Amino acid sequence: MSKPGENDAAWLPPRLRSARAALAKPWVPGNFPRSVRWKELSYIVVDELSEDVATLVISEWPRIDERGRRRKIGDSWEAGVGRAELETMLSERRVPKPMASDQELREREVRIGDAFAALTLRPRGRKPAITSPWRLIEAPIYDVSAAARDAAKAALYGAMAPTLSVDEVSHLLLDPKS
16 A cells, blocks of 8 residues: 555656656755755744734645746745744744855844744644744754845746747847847
């Protein structure tokens, strides 16, 4: 007998089966070491902020599809955490991207859209409305905000830009005045 999830893609046509297999490759934010085990981490985004509370959306780590686009997989869940506690935790445990100033990053307030990679512990049963981030997130916490924003911009531009024909591309490349 197979394990749950083991043969889930067996019924798919070969093209879709290979597309699903391509999603097995994790998205790797630029300038971070490849030694980080990205697939094992959760993707954490600051979704809402009030004076006292930060709402986090936590999901499986994004994967890359056959066209190189970042894709969210699996379900996500929300957690309300104390904003001051979250900022304290980040100042102590946040790993900046290489080349970023440690001090500058550690002193920066959390913002909507900030994205992090870390191991998380999903609470079971009834969840309190607001919980401590110390109960949910384990160190190290990789700050992937800049890379996540760049990936989101690329996705937006890709969705909004028209597809160019080969002739149009040739014209643009050959005519520097265009």
